[in-house]
Amino acid sequence: MSDKPGKVGIISCSGEAIPGGTISRVACRKVLEELRPGKSVTICLPLFIAGGEEERMFADLFPTITVDGCEKRCAALGTANLSGKPSRTLIVTEILKKRGIPPTTKLRNLGDEEKAAALAVAEEIAAAIDEVLATE
Amino acid sequence: MVNIMSDQKKVAVFACSGIGKPLGSVAREIGYELTERVRPDTTVLTCLALLVINDPEARKLIMENPVIAIDGCVLDCAKKSLEANGAKVVRAYQSIDFFKKHNHLKPEGIAELNEAGKKLAALAADELAEVVDELLAEEAKNV
Numbered sequence: 001m002s003d004k005p006g007k008v009g010i011i012s013c014s015g016e017a018i019p020g021g022t023i024s025r026v027a028c029r030k031v032l033e034e035l036r037p038g039k040s041v042t043i044c045l046p047l048f049i050a051g052g053e054e055e056r057m058f059a060d061l062f063p064t065i066t067v068d069g070c071e072k073r074c075a076a077l078g079t080a081n082l083s084g085k086p087s088r089t090l091i092v093t094e095i096l097k098k099r100g101i102p103p104t105t106k107l108r109n110l111g112d113e114e115k116a117a118a119l120a121v122a123e124e125i126a127a128a129i130d131e132v133l134a135t136e
Numbered sequence: 137m138v139n140i141m142s143d144q145k146k147v148a149v150f151a152c153s154g155i156g157k158p159l160g161s162v163a164r165e166i167g168y169e170l171t172e173r174v175r176p177d178t179t180v181l182t183c184l185a186l187l188v189i190n191d192p193e194a195r196k197l198i199m200e201n202p203v204i205a206i207d208g209c210v211l212d213c214a215k216k217s218l219e220a221n222g223a224k225v226v227r228a229y230q231s232i233d234f235f236k237k238h239n240h241l242k243p244e245g246i247a248e249l250n251e252a253g254k255k256l257a258a259l260a261a262d263e264l265a266e267v268v269d270e271l272l273a274e275e276a277k278n279v
Binding site: 012013014015016017018021025026028029030042044045046047048050052072073074075077078081082107108110 | 150151153154160164165167181182183184185186211213216220247248
């Protein structure tokens with residue numbers, strides 16, 4: 001029996017007031033539903049904050065990847081404080097910059113540009129999941 | 137990002153950031169409807185996640201202004217986080233209660249809320265307008 005983890009917890013900042021927060025949220029759902037179903041679970045950051053025991057326990061036992069919308073890195077710092085060091089920390093603005101995609105501006109009612117940006121971020125999350133599952 | 141350090145008193149709105157249920161998305165949409173359409177001049181929407189890193193601007197905002205928490209479900213994560221961080225006044229709501237009231241509008245979808253979910257959020261925001269006005273009137277009396 002392999003002792004490698006079978007799943008990775010994805011923790012999105014989901015920041016309501018920043019476009020990157022919306023992208024982080026949409027990208028994480030895309031990974032969960034389409035790109036890596038069965039290999040990922042999403043963990044609600046607010047439940048972490050509010051003391052959700054199951055969420056904290058999962059993050060203690062399984063590797064986690066945080067996806068932040070901006071450089072404040074609330075998800076990464078929050079996870080490290082409340083549970084343990086994430087295996088990977090991704091930031092939407094850095095991913096978009098790396099891929100030459102302009103920063104998004106909408107908080108809701110996403111158009112084609114925002115959906116393309118979310119897909120790019122989702123692909124990076126999926127790649128990070130593969131790396132983590134292969135190495136940890 | 138919205139300037140959350142304005143001197144003018146505003147009602148700070150925090151919505152559940154949950155990404156596991158459509159009602160979490162409704163809570164988020166209510167926050168947008170309330171702060172962008174219904175009361176854009178007297179409310180401000182801020183990231184709930186900022187509370188987890190003790191962001192000084194977010195903490196100042198919730199200490200000095202009345203706060204509305206809009207949660208998706210009975211776990212009340214937004215409300216609990218605000219109270220744990222010493223928010224001044226918290227009026228708390230759950231989007232599930234708005235759904236019970238308008239149960240013909242069944243929200244579906246998480247990344248992308250369906251039309252019924254968006255209508256439900258708009259109705260809820262209209263109802264919360266009165267709460268915003270009350271909170272600011274109380275605030276003015278106390279000055």
